[in-house]
Amino acid sequence: MTHPIIESFQGGLIVSCQALEGEPFYGSEYMARFAISAEMGHAVGIRANTPSDIRAIKRVTKLPVIGLWKREYAGYDVYITPTLEEVEGVIAAGADIVAMDATSRDRPDGMPLKTVVEKAKQAYPEVLLMADVSTVEEGVAAEKLGFDLISTTLSGYTPYSPQSKEPDFQLIAKLSRSVSLPVLGEGRIHSPEQAVRCLLEGAYSVVIGGAITRPDTITRKYTEAMAHFVHG
């Protein structure tokens, strides 16, 4: 039986409310306001970074939260919830789902992904795990490891996946045919038409960040189009 939270995502939009240090909207209070806006706009879930943002968002919305914790470790490329410590931090903050890098790259604490999943499942059986992947192979491996859902988050962000400005529709299509877990379309989705195309390609639901919660990115979309018109 499909978990009720996963079921509630079907065909819906999850808004990724994230701002890193140095960005104008950096701060948990701002992220909470974006989450309220997302709920008002009928989003079905929120994706959020850091225990502090997750807590602030859980206080103001009833929507399920996909939590992650971006943390960089010198010498390692994995940064989305890279070790069990971040998994625990995200769960303690109240996330309903924990998103983590599910590539096969080395992890800072040396713990294989398989062990991270086993330990998380054992200690927190009620928490769902989302695999952030960049290829079909990583998605197929994630299903075998016991993840509950898969997202195309990392396509374009590993050196061996296609580097494109567009969403990776091909990965969404191939992955949803290769696994029985729900596959979420995520990464560089910048229009309602692209969101619908993700569903057409087989996505269970769609995650959008920058196109909704990064006003500088949205502004640039307009200024660039206008500059192109004015200057050719």
Ligand SMILES: CC(=O)N[C@H](C=O)[C@@H](O)[C@H](O)[C@H](O)COP(=O)(O)O
């Ligand atoms: C690669 C990576 O670190 N992605 C992060 C994952 O949580 C976020 O920075 C993105 O905003 C999110 O995936 C949504 O994507 P987009 O903002 O393109 O709609």
